[in-house]
Each structure stands twice: as C-alpha cells, then as structure tokens.
Amino acid sequence: MAKKPEKRSWAEPFKIKVVEPIKMLTVKEREKAAKEAGYNTFLLRSEDVYIDLLTDSGTNAMSDNQWAGMMLGDEAYAGSKNFYHLESNIQKYYGMPYFVPTHQGRAAEHMISKILIKPGDYIPGNMYFTTTRLHQELAGGTFVDVIIDEAHIPEAEHPFKGNIDLKKLEKLVKQVGADKIPYISMAGPVNMAGGQPFSMKNLQKVYEFAKKHKIRLWMDATRAVENAYFIKMRERGYKSKTIAEILLEMMSYFEGIWVSAKKDLMVNIGGFLATKDKKVFEEARNMVVVYEGLHTYGGLAGRDMEAMARGIEEMVQFDMIRTRVGQVEYLGNKLLSYGIPIVRPIGGHAVFLDAKKFLSHLPQDEFPAQTLAAEIYIDSGVRSMERGIVSAGRDPKTGKHRYPKLELVRLTLPRRVYTQAHLDVTAESIAAVYERRKSVKGLKMVYEPKYLRFFQGRFKRLK
Numbered sequence: 001m002a003k004k005p006e007k008r009s010w011a012e013p014f015k016i017k018v019v020e021p022i023k024m025l026t027v028k029e030r031e032k033a034a035k036e037a038g039y040n041t042f043l044l045r046s047e048d049v050y051i052d053l054l055t056d057s058g059t060n061a062m063s064d065n066q067w068a069g070m071m072l073g074d075e076a077y078a079g080s081k082n083f084y085h086l087e088s089n090i091q092k093y094y095g096m097p098y099f100v101p102t103h104q105g106r107a108a109e110h111m112i113s114k115i116l117i118k119p120g121d122y123i124p125g126n127m128y129f130t131t132t133r134l135h136q137e138l139a140g141g142t143f144v145d146v147i148i149d150e151a152h153i154p155e156a157e158h159p160f161k162g163n164i165d166l167k168k169l170e171k172l173v174k175q176v177g178a179d180k181i182p183y184i185s186m187a188g189p190v191n192m193a194g195g196q197p198f199s200m201k202n203l204q205k206v207y208e209f210a211k212k213h214k215i216r217l218w219m220d221a222t223r224a225v226e227n228a229y230f231i232k233m234r235e236r237g238y239k240s241k242t243i244a245e246i247l248l249e250m251m252s253y254f255e256g257i258w259v260s261a262k263k264d265l266m267v268n269i270g271g272f273l274a275t276k277d278k279k280v281f282e283e284a285r286n287m288v289v290v291y292e293g294l295h296t297y298g299g300l301a302g303r304d305m306e307a308m309a310r311g312i313e314e315m316v317q318f319d320m321i322r323t324r325v326g327q328v329e330y331l332g333n334k335l336l337s338y339g340i341p342i343v344r345p346i347g348g349h350a351v352f353l354d355a356k357k358f359l360s361h362l363p364q365d366e367f368p369a370q371t372l373a374a375e376i377y378i379d380s381g382v383r384s385m386e387r388g389i390v391s392a393g394r395d396p397k398t399g400k401h402r403y404p405k406l407e408l409v410r411l412t413l414p415r416r417v418y419t420q421a422h423l424d425v426t427a428e429s430i431a432a433v434y435e436r437r438k439s440v441k442g443l444k445m446v447y448e449p450k451y452l453r454f455f456q457g458r459f460k461r462l463k
C-alpha cells in the first residue's frame with residue numbers, strides 16, 4: 001500500500017539561479033592540507049574545502065534583487081545615493097535616526113569602544129564575543145560576563161539562554177559603581193553561547209535597570225533578526241507580530257547598536273553603527289573619517305551599501321528567516337538523532353558540537369574543539385570553527401589561558417547557500433568521526449599570535 005506523508009513540509013522561498021562548483025579532495029590530500037594549515041581551519045585554502053561551515057559572515061548568497069542593486073552603485077566619493085537609501089532603511093527598520101557606515105562590524109566596535117569607554121571602566125555583557133571584548137579591552141575597559149548561568153551549560157534547556165542575570169548586573173554596580181559602567185553591551189542571539197536569544201521581557205528588565213542607574217544600553221545587533229524570530233516563536237504575546245514589528249520594539253530599548261552587516265543583511269561585506277544619541281553619532285562621524293573613509297561611505301563601495309539596503313528589506317521577511325533558522329534546526333536534529341552531543345536548544349546561526357563531551361578523553365589544554373574541527377575536515381572536507389579555549393585567548397592581566405566552560409565546534413550555516421543534501425553529508429561525516437572518537441589525538445600550540453589567536457594560531461598533533 002502507498003505510504004502517506006507524515007507531515008506537510010515547507011521549502012526555501014527561492015530557487016537557485018547561479019551555481020559555484022565545489023570539489024572534494026581525497027582523505028590523503030585533506031590530511032596534508034590540514035597539516036599545512038597547522039590544524040587551524042582558518043588557515044585552510046577555501047579551494048580545499050568541500051562544504052564551508054566556517055562562518056555565516058559575508059558568506060551569504062545575495063538575491064537577484066541585491067545583485068541588480070550592485071549595478072546601481074553610485075560610486076561618488078561623497079553623498080552617494082546608496083548611502084541615503086541605506087540610511088532610510090536603517091531608520092525605518094531599526095528605528096535609529098543616525099548612522100555611520102563601516103567596512104564591517106569590528107570597525108563599529110572599535111569606534112563605540114573608543115567613544116564610550118575610559119580606562120578603568122567595566123562593561124557588562126551577555127557573554128563575550130571575541131572582537132567585541134578585544135576592542136573593549138583595547139579601550140582600557142574590563143569585560144564582565146553577566147549572562148544567566150544556564151548559558152554556560154551546553155545541555156541546559158532554556159528558551160532564552162542569552163538572557164542577562166539582573167542579580168549579576170546589580171552586584172557589579174554595587175562593586176564598582178554605576179559611573180564606572182559606560183554601557184551595558186547586550187547581544188542576541190549570543191554567538192559564543194551557541195546562538196542563544198534573549199527574551200523581550202529580559203530586555204525590558206535590563207532597560208529599566210539601566211534607566212534607573214543612568215547607564216547606557218547598547219546592542220550588538222549583528223543577528224538581531226534571528227533573535228526577533230525566536231521571540232516570535234517562543235515568547236508569549238509575540239506570535240501574531242511581524243518580524244519587523246518585533247525588531248522595532250527591540251530597538252526601542254537601545255540607545256544605539258553596532259552591526260556586522262555580513263550576517264542578517266545577507267551581504268558579503270559591510271557594517272554600521274546606528275544610534276539615537278546625536279552626540280555619540282557626531283563623535284563616530286568624526287572618527288570614521290580617520291579609520292574608515294568619509295561618513296557617507298565608511299570604507300564601502302556605493303554598491304555595497306545598496307546591497308545592504310536591499311538586504312534589510314529581505315531579512316525581515318518571515319519565510320526568509322524561518323528558512324534560515326529552520327536549516328540550522330534540521331542539521332541539529334539530525335545530529336541529535338545520531339546521539340551526538342550538541343548545545344541545546346539548537347541555535348539561530350549554527351549548530352555547536354560539545355567538544356568536551358565528544359572528545360571526553362582530551363584535557364582542555366590539548367584543545368579538544370580545535371582537534372575536532374580538524375578531524376571533521378579530514379573526514380569529509382567540511383570546514384567548521386573552534387569556539388573554546390583557543391578563541392577565549394589569554395587574560396590580559398595574568399597572561400594565563402582563559403578556560404571557558406564551553407569548548408565547542410561551530411557548524412555555521414551561510415544564508416541561502418547549501419541544500420539539505422549538504423547538511424546530510426555534514427551530519428553523516430560527524431557521525432563517522434564520533435564512531436572513531438576514542439582514537440583521536442589532541443594538539444599542542446606551536447605558534448600563538450598576540451591578538452585573536454584563533455585566526456592565525458598553529459598546532460601540531462600530539463603523538
């Protein structure tokens with residue numbers, strides 16, 4: 001008898017118009033490539049990668065409408081019409097009146113850190129992000145993690161693991177005084193926690209707290225649309241609201257945001273700082289000409305700003321964000337069905353393997369996540385990223401390794417790039433490595449750069 005479908009599926013709200021061939025090396029060739037790259041997936045040549053899940057940053061497929069916009073780039077040095085299109089969309093969708101374009105997110109992080117932080121200040125945030133914390137430290141500040149405890153526990157099922165723990169915030173204010181806290185640095189979904197969102201309710205509480213203590217509230221809004229999607233799906237009272245409405249409500253609580261446009265906006269390059277505070281804006285506008293370029297292009301071509309402006313219109317479409325997060329969920333569920341330890345709940349931009357559990361025989365000093373990322377590449381040519389002790393770096397005061405509780409490998413999905421079959425290949429490869437996990441040897445670090453060591457550090461296999 002014919003079998004009836006168990007459910008009605010939904011599919012991507014787009015079809016493929018242009019393809020880019022990829023090739024698969026042999027295991028032997030990949031062994032060699034991994035060794036030459038010092039067992040660091042950042043140092044592999046992209047040509048040697050089969051399925052690239054290193055990052056969702058700048059790796060997105062643009063739509064035909066965005067590509068068409070590229071041809072309408074107004075490459076004037078000053079006052080490009082694409083700047084004004086982008087400005088009006090930032091005002092409309094993020095609700096921020098003032099904005100400064102930058103070539104990517106970290107340039108905006110650099111500016112906001114220098115503008116707001118004085119040496120000796122403390123910056124509380126819901127878990128660190130690598131470049132964000134580094135810029136805060138380079139400006140003389142100390143980052144303080146005030147995320148809820150559950151965020152540090154991979155298997156803790158909590159719908160909003162990105163929430164700020166108000167008691168931790170209160171404690172910091174008591175310890176150092178509100179005048180030593182230039183701003184609260186809130187991100188969502190929290191990248192290093194596994195792509196975990198905060199709830200609107202939590203944000204409202206943080207907003208009230210900040211107002212009471214006269215502390216500014218800023219957001220890393222790089223993946224704010226994913227956070228808005230989780231609020232719609234998980235939080236009471238938001239089901240019938242549109243993504244655009246939720247994003248605007250979220251933005252209403254912040255004084256300003258910095259954004260890497262290489263994520264939500266589905267472009268290959270770009271970033272910006274946007275704010276409601278005219279004074280901060282004026283300082284940023286002064287700074288941008290020193291580090292990036294004139295304030296109406298900030299290190300970008302006119303065509304890049306046009307692609308961003310159009311990307312904003314696409315990112316808030318429900319079908320688009322559902323597909324994006326849905327793909328991540330598909331991969332995560334497949335891995336769970338193979339019994340592979342991952343961070344729960346499944347996040348917004350990536351599935352995070354729990355390398356501590358996966359390679360439980362390796363101590364953290366032997367870099368389990370770094371090792372696992374290299375092993376997965378060797379198995380199938382799938383490229384992932386370490387998010388553990390290497391990414392955490394050294395404490396600037398003591399010079400010692402920071403030992404994060406989370407030792408993870410991130411499988412990050414570029415937007416609109418891979419098919420379900422690519423995800424099946426990925427999951428099966430990880431299952432194969434899981435089968436032979438006990439035979440995997442750890443690594444030792446043989447080259448360590450001073451800043452953001454995960455990008456360029458090199459490793460050797462332990463015997």
Ligand code: F0G
Nearest residue numbers: 055057104105106129131191220222260
């Ligand atoms: N903030 C967050 C939350 C990020 O994920 C990133 C980049 C940045 C800021 C910096 O932006 O790269 O445009 O300078 N994340 C990338 C990643 C690199 O792979 O997660 P950028």
